[in-house]
Amino acid sequence: xxxxxxxxxxxxxxxxxxxxxxxxxxxxxxxxxxxxxxxxxxxxxxxxxxxxxxxxxxxxxxxxxxxxxxxxxxxxxxxxxxxxxxxxxxxxxxxxxxxxxxxxxxxxxxxxxxxxxxxxxxxxxxxxxxxxxxxxxxxxxxxxxxxxxxxxxxxxxxxxxxxxxxxxxxxxxxxxxxxxxxxxxxxxxxxxxxxxxxxxxxxxxxxxxxxxxxxxxxxxxxxxxxxxxxxxxxxxxxxxxxxxxxxxxxxxxxxxxxxxxxxxxxxxxxxxxxxxxxxxxxxxxxxxxxxxxxxxxxxxxxxxxxxxxxxxxxxxxxxxxxxxxxxxxxxxxxxxxxxxxxxxxxxxxxxxxxxxxxxxxxxxxxxxxxxxxxxxxxxxxxxxxxxxxxxxxxxxxxxxxxxxxxxxxxxxxxxxxxxxxxxxxxxxxxxxxxxxxxxxxxxxxxxxxxxxxxxxxxxxxxxxxxxxxxxxxxxxxxxxxxxxxxxxxxxxxxxxxxxxxxxxx
Amino acid sequence: xxxxxxxxxxxxxxxxxxxxxxxxxxxxxxxxxxxxxxxxxxxxxxxxxxxxxxxxxxxxxxxxxxxxxxxxxxxxxxxxxxxxxxxxxxxxxxxxxxxxxxxxxxxxxxxxxxxxxxxxxxxxxxxxxxxxxxxxxxxxxxxxxxxxxxxxxxxxxxxxxxxxxxxxxxxxxxxxxxxxxxxxxxxxxxxxxxxxxxxxxxxxxxxxxxxxxxxxxxxxxxxxxxxxxxxxxxxxxxxxxxxxxxxxxxxxxxxxxxxxxxxxxxxxxxxxxxxxxxxxxxxxxxxxxxxxxxxxxxxxxxxxxxxxxxxxxxxxxxxxxxxxxxxxxxxxxxxxxxxxxxxxxxxxx
Numbered sequence: 001x002x003x004x005x006x007x008x009x010x011x012x013x014x015x016x017x018x019x020x021x022x023x024x025x026x027x028x029x030x031x032x033x034x035x036x037x038x039x040x041x042x043x044x045x046x047x048x049x050x051x052x053x054x055x056x057x058x059x060x061x062x063x064x065x066x067x068x069x070x071x072x073x074x075x076x077x078x079x080x081x082x083x084x085x086x087x088x089x090x091x092x093x094x095x096x097x098x099x100x101x102x103x104x105x106x107x108x109x110x111x112x113x114x115x116x117x118x119x120x121x122x123x124x125x126x127x128x129x130x131x132x133x134x135x136x137x138x139x140x141x142x143x144x145x146x147x148x149x150x151x152x153x154x155x156x157x158x159x160x161x162x163x164x165x166x167x168x169x170x171x172x173x174x175x176x177x178x179x180x181x182x183x184x185x186x187x188x189x190x191x192x193x194x195x196x197x198x199x200x201x202x203x204x205x206x207x208x209x210x211x212x213x214x215x216x217x218x219x220x221x222x223x224x225x226x227x228x229x230x231x232x233x234x235x236x237x238x239x240x241x242x243x244x245x246x247x248x249x250x251x252x253x254x255x256x257x258x259x260x261x262x263x264x265x266x267x268x269x270x271x272x273x274x275x276x277x278x279x280x281x282x283x284x285x286x287x288x289x290x291x292x293x294x295x296x297x298x299x300x301x302x303x304x305x306x307x308x309x310x311x312x313x314x315x316x317x318x319x320x321x322x323x324x325x326x327x328x329x330x331x332x333x334x335x336x337x338x339x340x341x342x343x344x345x346x347x348x349x350x351x352x353x354x355x356x357x358x359x360x361x362x363x364x365x366x367x368x369x370x371x372x373x374x375x376x377x378x379x380x381x382x383x384x385x386x387x388x389x390x391x392x393x394x395x396x397x398x399x400x401x402x403x404x405x406x407x408x409x410x411x412x413x414x415x416x417x418x419x420x421x422x423x424x425x426x427x428x429x430x431x432x433x434x435x436x437x438x439x440x441x442x443x444x445x446x447x448x449x450x451x452x453x454x455x456x457x458x459x460x461x462x463x464x465x466x467x468x469x470x471x472x473x474x475x476x477x478x479x480x481x482x483x484x485x486x487x488x489x490x491x492x493x494x495x496x497x498x499x500x501x502x503x504x505x
Numbered sequence: 506x507x508x509x510x511x512x513x514x515x516x517x518x519x520x521x522x523x524x525x526x527x528x529x530x531x532x533x534x535x536x537x538x539x540x541x542x543x544x545x546x547x548x549x550x551x552x553x554x555x556x557x558x559x560x561x562x563x564x565x566x567x568x569x570x571x572x573x574x575x576x577x578x579x580x581x582x583x584x585x586x587x588x589x590x591x592x593x594x595x596x597x598x599x600x601x602x603x604x605x606x607x608x609x610x611x612x613x614x615x616x617x618x619x620x621x622x623x624x625x626x627x628x629x630x631x632x633x634x635x636x637x638x639x640x641x642x643x644x645x646x647x648x649x650x651x652x653x654x655x656x657x658x659x660x661x662x663x664x665x666x667x668x669x670x671x672x673x674x675x676x677x678x679x680x681x682x683x684x685x686x687x688x689x690x691x692x693x694x695x696x697x698x699x700x701x702x703x704x705x706x707x708x709x710x711x712x713x714x715x716x717x718x719x720x721x722x723x724x725x726x727x728x729x730x731x732x733x734x735x736x737x738x739x740x741x742x743x744x745x746x747x748x749x750x751x752x753x754x755x756x757x758x759x760x761x762x763x764x765x766x767x768x769x770x771x772x773x774x775x776x777x778x779x780x781x782x783x784x785x786x787x788x789x790x791x792x793x794x795x796x797x798x799x800x801x802x803x804x805x806x807x808x809x810x811x812x813x814x815x816x817x818x819x820x821x822x823x824x825x826x827x828x829x830x831x832x833x834x835x836x837x838x839x840x841x842x843x844x845x846x847x848x849x850x851x852x853x854x
Binding site for chain 1: 513722723724725727728730731734735737738739740741742743744745
């Protein structure tokens with residue numbers, strides 16, 4: 001195979017941090033290369049250098065044997081390198097076609113050639129199996145569809161090398177599988193693909209070759225068929241990480257109960273007559289494909305939405321009328337779905353994020369004045385107890401890594417000794433090490449008698465942690481099944497909306 | 506050139522930012538002064554002398570800075586919570602009108618300290634109510650408060666015109682459109698004898714201290730900031746957005762209304778449609794130059810007042826039009842916006 005792309009001895013420093021340390025790799029034509037590593041291993045930095053967002057301190061990028069001008073995304077584009085960012089760069093108020101055309105037309109031409117562009121877009125879409133509607137407004141599309149638009153945008157600019165930064169971070173499992181099929185198809189057509197990931201099963205399923213980065217260094221390179229997930233995990237983390245396992249234990253009394261709860265927002269029914277019971281000392285997993293009502297369920301149990309019909313009971317008391325703070329005082333701790341948008345305020349210091357929801361409690365304020373000393377001490381104790389790395393009470397929260405931010409949120413929930421914990425996607429976007437620590441904390445809370453409602457799109461996580469599972473489909477909730485009865489087939493049927501699995505079989 | 510976010514903002518940098526912005530604005534405005542045929546250095550020297558050179562000019566400058574501090578605080582309080590109150594000018598007039606009306610009709614003859622306190626409070630209430638409407642429209646229907654507050658300014662000024670041409674018109678003013686003056690004993694005492702400087706300056710300084718205390722030390726102040734930085738995260742943490750923002754509107758509108766009441770009670774004694782030479786709008790510049798910090802507001806108000814008072818003197822001495830003050834203001838605002846970007850970001854290599 002002839003290398004279409006070569007990176008040679010790329011080094012990049014950010015202040016004291018060595019993000020990339022002499023990394024060399026090459027990519028063949030028609031090859032799918034996976035770049036594997038934990039958060040902060042230097043994957044994204046490396047790809048940003050390749051695409052010209054950053055200029056390397058030393059080293060060279062060559063495309064088709066010709067050196068690429070450093071620090072110039074335009075040069076990369078012209079050389080046929082396309083990048084699909086983790087956070088999409090699309091204009092929500094423009095149509096799919098307009099988004100694809102933007103930047104690829106000469107600025108001074110009097111009228112744009114829409115018809116031609118539309119035909120080309122459709123032929124690309126067909127060739128690579130990426131169906132889109134050119135006239136659809138991007139703001140109305142789902143994340144999966146937006147990603148398709150991003151890929152088409154790169155292909156439209158005649159990219160021969162496609163870089164995808166954590167392409168599945170925003171996708172549910174079936175969408176991710178479809179994406180990888182597409183990538184394989186593109187490779188068969190002669191395109192070369194690099195995708196960044198920290199998920200082992202994706203790497204195993206979709207790549208030809210794996211390059212593993214750890215702490216800015218390239219630690220290994222393997223042909224995918226010659227390696228195993230276990231080996232890759234070890235290479236990635238540097239030592240063995242095992243997710244903690246759930247032990248069997250008897251659960252206690254019912255703590256939280258939903259009785260025929262319906263949630264309507266405007267014309268839309270978000271939750272449709274759902275029932276569940278949650279007992280002390282158990283974890284109830286709510287599984288399902290994203291966009292089926294998980295967000296609404298999270299809002300409902302966070303005190304941000306009230307049931308339109310039905311009742312929510314905590315120890316037999318109706319809590320439909322409670323808001324976020326009163327819920328907290330009633331013993332319900334909440335881990336939000338999106339830690340950046342809801343969990344913390346990046347520009348505030350750690351101590352404020354640790355205490356914001358309890359700021360009106362006497363422990364942290366008196367007579368309307370914040371007891372800053374007490375709040376800082378509390379934050380310091382969270383930092384120590386929950387091993388929040390790189391934080392002092394006065395650190396701006398934005399500077400924490402995703403894993404440490406999640407530890408802060410988890411710590412703030414657990415510190416008040418809640419009897420119920422609502423955890424919505426608690427490990428989304430975290431690396432293996434951080435996932436293991438979040439799981440350990442949730443299991444620890446369960447062992448101490450807390451009832452945990454785990455809303456997760458990661459099946460492996462839900463099955464590994466939960467005592468019982470229910471599926472959420474189009475706002476409806478299936479009857480619970482015990483985790484022991486959850487095999488792949490049964491879960492698949494549940495998530496497809498077929499509740500009476502025994503009869504269907 | 507690309508920018509990347511700084512991991513932290515050094516204190517020294519944050520403190521010197523406004524100074525750098527002001528220096529840049531003065532250099533740029535110098536080019537215009539030179540175009541007018543005068544040496545910029547001469548012009549600036551005249552300006553400084555005109556604003557700070559004598560007892561009279563110094564007290565005059567501080568008299569001008571007093572309402573600017575209050576309107577600056579009004580803008581700073583609102584902007585910090587991302588409530589875009591562009592209506593301080595209207596709220597200023599609402600406060601002024603109420604103080605002028607109540608001062609000569611309702612409270613005439615009351616014991617002075619009580620009446621003055623009530624008049625200032627009344628001004629605050631008038632300003633606060635005026636901002637409450639736009640805020641209710643935003644909370645209820647998502648109407649952009651930039652538009653509603655800005656347009657209300659014109660409504661209020663026209664309403665003041667209506668009042669002083671009609672029911673409130675002073676029959677003793679030789680036909681000039683102005684309201685009946687507030688009785689002398691209800692006016693704010695002079696701070697410096699034989700000058701126009703009144704105790705309103707102390708009121709403004711006290712207001713800055715109170716705003717600082719609220720912002721930095723109270724639960725309410727921290728919640729206002731949280732609501733401004735991230736409404737979603739604040740709501741998740743149980744901060745009630747409507748309640749918090751109503752509080753912001755009351756405080757911001759109240760400060761602008763207080764500015765109007767203090768100007769009437771301290772400076773003129775009556776209200777006219779030219780009472781404010783744009784104090785409300787200049788308050789936005791003051792707040793931005795101060796990076797929304799109350800102590801900075803005091804300093805920025807003094808700076809802006811120096812430019813305006815100094816520009817008049819400079820204009821008389823050199824012939825450069827005093828409109829240069831507006832040019833300097835505008836340039837200072839623009840340079841400050843750029844400078845603020847560079848405190849939070851740096852050029853990526």
